[in-house]
Amino acid sequence: MTTAYSAPSAPQEHGGEHDKHNLTGFIIFLCSESVIFLAFFSGYALLKTSALDWLPAGVEGLEWHMPLINSIVLVSSSGTIYLAERAKAKGSLWGFRGFWLLTMALGAYFLYGQAIEWSGLDFGFTSGTFGGTFYLLTGFHGLHVATGVGLMTLMLIKSFIPGNYEGGEQGVQATSLFWHFVDVIWIILFLLIYVWQRS
Amino acid sequence: MTLATFPADEPKPSWTRYFSFNTDAKVIGIQYIVLAFFFFLIGGLLAMIIRGELITPEADLVDRTVYNGIYTMHGTVMLFLFIFPVLNGLNNLLIPTMIGAPDMAFPRLNAVAFWLVAIFGVLLMASFFVPGGPAYSGWWSYPPVSIQNPLGHLFSGQGMWLTAVALSGLSSIMGAVNFVTTIIRMRAPGMGFFRMPVFCWTALAAQSLQLIGLPSLTGGAIMLLFDLVAGTTFYDPAGGGDPVLYQHFFWFYSHPAVYVIILPVFGIFSELFPVYSRKPLFGYVYVALASFIIVGLGLIVWVHHMFPSGVAQWMRNLFMFTTMLIAVPTGVKVFAWLGTLWRGKIRLTTPMLFCLGGLFNFVFAGITGVMLATVPIDLHVSNTYFVVGHFHYVIYGAAVMGIFAAIYHWFPKFIGRMPYEGLGKLHFLLTFIGANLNFLPMHPAGLMGMPRRVSSYDPEFAFWNVLASLGAFLLGVSIIPFLLNMISAWVRGPKAPHNPWNAIGLEWLLPSPPAEDNFGEHVPVVISRPYGYGLGKPLVENQEAIEQVLTAADLQEASR
Ligand code: HEM
Ligand SMILES: [Cu+2]
Numbered sequence: 001m002t003t004a005y006s007a008p009s010a011p012q013e014h015g016g017e018h019d020k021h022n023l024t025g026f027i028i029f030l031c032s033e034s035v036i037f038l039a040f041f042s043g044y045a046l047l048k049t050s051a052l053d054w055l056p057a058g059v060e061g062l063e064w065h066m067p068l069i070n071s072i073v074l075v076s077s078s079g080t081i082y083l084a085e086r087a088k089a090k091g092s093l094w095g096f097r098g099f100w101l102l103t104m105a106l107g108a109y110f111l112y113g114q115a116i117e118w119s120g121l122d123f124g125f126t127s128g129t130f131g132g133t134f135y136l137l138t139g140f141h142g143l144h145v146a147t148g149v150g151l152m153t154l155m156l157i158k159s160f161i162p163g164n165y166e167g168g169e170q171g172v173q174a175t176s177l178f179w180h181f182v183d184v185i186w187i188i189l190f191l192l193i194y195v196w197q198r199s
Numbered sequence: 200m201t202l203a204t205f206p207a208d209e210p211k212p213s214w215t216r217y218f219s220f221n222t223d224a225k226v227i228g229i230q231y232i233v234l235a236f237f238f239f240l241i242g243g244l245l246a247m248i249i250r251g252e253l254i255t256p257e258a259d260l261v262d263r264t265v266y267n268g269i270y271t272m273h274g275t276v277m278l279f280l281f282i283f284p285v286l287n288g289l290n291n292l293l294i295p296t297m298i299g300a301p302d303m304a305f306p307r308l309n310a311v312a313f314w315l316v317a318i319f320g321v322l323l324m325a326s327f328f329v330p331g332g333p334a335y336s337g338w339w340s341y342p343p344v345s346i347q348n349p350l351g352h353l354f355s356g357q358g359m360w361l362t363a364v365a366l367s368g369l370s371s372i373m374g375a376v377n378f379v380t381t382i383i384r385m386r387a388p389g390m391g392f393f394r395m396p397v398f399c400w401t402a403l404a405a406q407s408l409q410l411i412g413l414p415s416l417t418g419g420a421i422m423l424l425f426d427l428v429a430g431t432t433f434y435d436p437a438g439g440g441d442p443v444l445y446q447h448f449f450w451f452y453s454h455p456a457v458y459v460i461i462l463p464v465f466g467i468f469s470e471l472f473p474v475y476s477r478k479p480l481f482g483y484v485y486v487a488l489a490s491f492i493i494v495g496l497g498l499i500v501w502v503h504h505m506f507p508s509g510v511a512q513w514m515r516n517l518f519m520f521t522t523m524l525i526a527v528p529t530g531v532k533v534f535a536w537l538g539t540l541w542r543g544k545i546r547l548t549t550p551m552l553f554c555l556g557g558l559f560n561f562v563f564a565g566i567t568g569v570m571l572a573t574v575p576i577d578l579h580v581s582n583t584y585f586v587v588g589h590f591h592y593v594i595y596g597a598a599v600m601g602i603f604a605a606i607y608h609w610f611p612k613f614i615g616r617m618p619y620e621g622l623g624k625l626h627f628l629l630t631f632i633g634a635n636l637n638f639l640p641m642h643p644a645g646l647m648g649m650p651r652r653v654s655s656y657d658p659e660f661a662f663w664n665v666l667a668s669l670g671a672f673l674l675g676v677s678i679i680p681f682l683l684n685m686i687s688a689w690v691r692g693p694k695a696p697h698n699p700w701n702a703i704g705l706e707w708l709l710p711s712p713p714a715e716d717n718f719g720e721h722v723p724v725v726i727s728r729p730y731g732y733g734l735g736k737p738l739v740e741n742q743e744a745i746e747q748v749l750t751a752a753d754l755q756e757a758s759r
Pocket of ligand 2: 453454457500501503504
């Protein structure tokens with residue numbers, strides 16, 4: 001008699017199943033990650049509204065022209081990553097790679113713009129809560145942009161593995177989801193830091 | 200007959216797997232639990248020192264600054280290295296087997312999460328030996344105390360504490376993502392959410408709280424670390440910062456954290472009461488849903504820890520109201536358990552005794568909790584021993600007792616041997632008496648005004664402190680029969696049949712111990728709700744055939 005309970009076999013590889021878990025797990029993680037930003041944003045708002053002198057001596061406020069250009073770059077990269085996914089869905093691997101690379105370039109440009117902005121500022125991380133929150137928020141967000149570009153590089157390399165993207169690929173979906181997330185966070189950040197100014 | 204090969208002719212898996220990077224949830228579960236109890240002993244030793252110091256009004260046993268480090272580390276070890284890991288261990292053992300999954304959704308992530316605990320445990324222990332000693336600002340780590348670094352060393356106890364807590368958070372998030380994904384996606388065929396055991400409901404609720412709450416503490420701790428090492432002033436009023444902001448970050452997580460602890464224990468109660476009173480769980484759906492009402496409310500009560508911290512009066516009132524609301528879903532659960540016990544055929548086994556004791560202590564703690572939620576009372580007793588008494592009733596009296604119940608109940612399943620009842624009952628008796636003797640006197644001491652976190656106190660509190668210390672030493676002794684029981688049962692206890700308690704649930708349709716991939720490809724189809732005690736309805740399709748195979752295997756095993 002053979003039974004359903006005969007010898008335990010080696011753990012099964014549930015390949016296809018696993019892929020779906022990956023996306024679910026990643027979405028759950030993103031929801032959780034957004035709470036860190038929520039914490040930073042609310043801390044920033046609280047410190048800003050209760051501060052007697054928000055701006056450190058000698059600082060006039062934040063220049064917003066370059067960050068605006070940066071914002072436009074980042075927001076449009078959300079569009080290009082969408083186009084990349086569309087191209088992949090249509091089966092055009094080179095179209096996918098093209099738009100994907102363009103998205104990476106836009107992300108890299110954003111980081112470059114951020115670096116330029118940082119180097120030109122006349123206040124530092126320890127210049128009161130103004131300086132502290134500014135670098136904390138932009139730095140933490142920048143870290144996410146860098147992570148996004150890293151993930152995209154990984155996915156781009158994977159696209160050259162023959163057959164890798166046949167039958168759907170959760171990594172691309174997850175990366176693009178992450179990228180939209182980073183983008184939305186930036187919009188909130190831009191409004192909170194550059195649009196809402198006080199002296 | 201292939202039956203003969205099942206399961207004993209399997210090469211016995213080597214014990215060394217417990218010391219390796221193993222991805223089997225059942226191995227990881229036991230790793231978690233054993234490591235947690237190792238730290239339980241360390242945390243307990245610290246507690247003995249604390250109570251030894253407090254048995255006399257003078258500060259005579261240890262130096263005052265050492266005392267600060269000791270209670271800080273006691274709290275930190277017990278929460279981050281005992282309670283959370285031991286609960287994650289139970290989650291690892293129970294979630295996959297209860298829902299019929301072969302493993303967790305992300306086995307490797309699971310192993311990483313466990314080893315992170317081991318790493319930050321070592322880090323935290325190492326902080327005892329750095330110049331200046333371990334962190335000394337309490338488990339809250341409130342600024343401004345926690346942003347002082349008087350010796351100026353890079354490796355200060357406080358810095359290591361923060362790093363350890365950050366690693367703990369990382370590990371908990373990995374765990375939470377894993378548990379939630381597993382429960383959502385890997386349930387057995389036929390197991391809709393409303394056929395899921397309550398333990399899985401409470402685990403889902405508790406892990407959702409981790410996911411929502413923990414990032415707030417992480418964010419707050421990152422800012423604290425910058426204040427400590429980089430010279431920012433987020434929490435330093437001298438630079439425009441606000442120490443109360445940290446308290447918000449801290450309690451936005453740490454209040455939900457107490458529900459992360461108690462919800463799985465509610466799950467344990469809900470699993471065990473039906474087994475040992477032979478009745479279906481009273482109001483299953485309401486018990487399950489109440490967990491999520493607790494999640495919702497648990498997220499909007501945190502300011503009750505900050506009533507004396509200079510928050511606005513409207514905030515105090517609002518949070519007093521929400522805190523009291525939580526008593527409603529909690530009460531629903533308590534009445535459901537009482538309804539389950541009512542006219543049941545009660546069997547006073549060790550796990551049942553621990554459950555009953557835990558429930559008793561929990562109700563007591565709920566009453567002091569509502570007292571504390573009342574602003575005018577809290578303003579007087581906050582930061583006194585009354586609070587210490589309250590939360591030890593919950594965490595030791597209810598949660599730790601529930602965890603012991605779970606260990607005695609599921610030990611046969613996952614170890615394959617029976618623990619000894621006599622030692623178990625002795626353990627229960629010592630724990631129940633010890634806990635009440637230890638924590639009850641803290642309430643009058645607190646009401647009289649004895650502050651917490653002091654190593655010397657007014658002699659008028661001496662009587663209650665002597666009692667408490669005696670209770671603590673009794674608790675220290677109570678761990679001996681437990682360890683004896685566990686070790687001897689593991690080594691040479693009687694072989695456990697697949698279902699020694701006559702319980703209903705998927706995990707009891709597996710051999711003891713289960714195979715590495717649990718049901719493998721042959722996951723039974725669930726056809727009814729859990730807890731069908733006395734109803735005579737099968738839980739799964741072909742239940743009889745499955746039982747027959749398992750019983751035959753039990754007999755064969757017993758005759759070896
Ligand atoms: C009916 C339910 C409960 C209510 C109304 C309640 C209320 C409170 C209040 C108002 C405080 C703050 C006292 C103060 O600091 O002045 C408090 C402290 C505390 N409670 Fe509860 N509580 C309840 C259940 C629980 C549970 C289930 C747990 C744990 C599993 C718990 C653990 C704690 C801890 C650890 C503290 C003190 C933390 C500290 O100050 O170090 N409570 N509780
Ligand atoms: Cu609380």
